[in-house]
Amino acid sequence: SYHTTLLEHCRCCLGAERPSDQYRYMCFACDYSTPNGSHMKRHISRHTGEKPYECNMCPYKTNQSDHLKNHIRTHTGEKPFGCSQCDFRSSSKQGLYYHSRTTGHPLNGPPFIEDDPLQ
Numbered sequence: 001s002y003h004t005t006l007l008e009h010c011r012c013c014l015g016a017e018r019p020s021d022q023y024r025y026m027c028f029a030c031d032y033s034t035p036n037g038s039h040m041k042r043h044i045s046r047h048t049g050e051k052p053y054e055c056n057m058c059p060y061k062t063n064q065s066d067h068l069k070n071h072i073r074t075h076t077g078e079k080p081f082g083c084s085q086c087d088f089r090s091s092s093k094q095g096l097y098y099h100s101r102t103t104g105h106p107l108n109g110p111p112f113i114e115d116d117p118l119q
Contacts, residue, residue, distance in 0.1 A: 070094075084108050 006105060025040035026033045029047045032038050045051070051061035053068040057075045073079070073091035081096040082089045085105035090096045098112050100107045 012073055024035055025037060027040070027043060027047070032040075032043050034043070045063035051063050053063065053065050054061045055068060055071055055075075057072070060068075060071050063072065070092045079089035080089050081091070081093055083096065083103075083105050084107070086098050086103075088096075088103075088105075090099065096107070099105065
């Protein structure tokens, strides 16, 4: 496919100067580099506009599967991430982290996750 070919080009291009040997992938359009092919594939989609993950309930599209999982929760009302200090619940880890920062409630270890069917 086009994107596989583009990813291979980002890995093999001899015209790109790499910051070190560990940075195997260099972006064709900007200075971004990474040792991880999946990170480069996600990054390339920023330049190409590709959004392969689509919601089946509305027109929402994204280039990251985790973003789609969080979005689907807006339709289902699911809030698997809960604060250990109060009854606050969130549909995303980011929401729980924001709650912790704004309330001062500490996060004891990873956020509490209860029956997350989207994982």
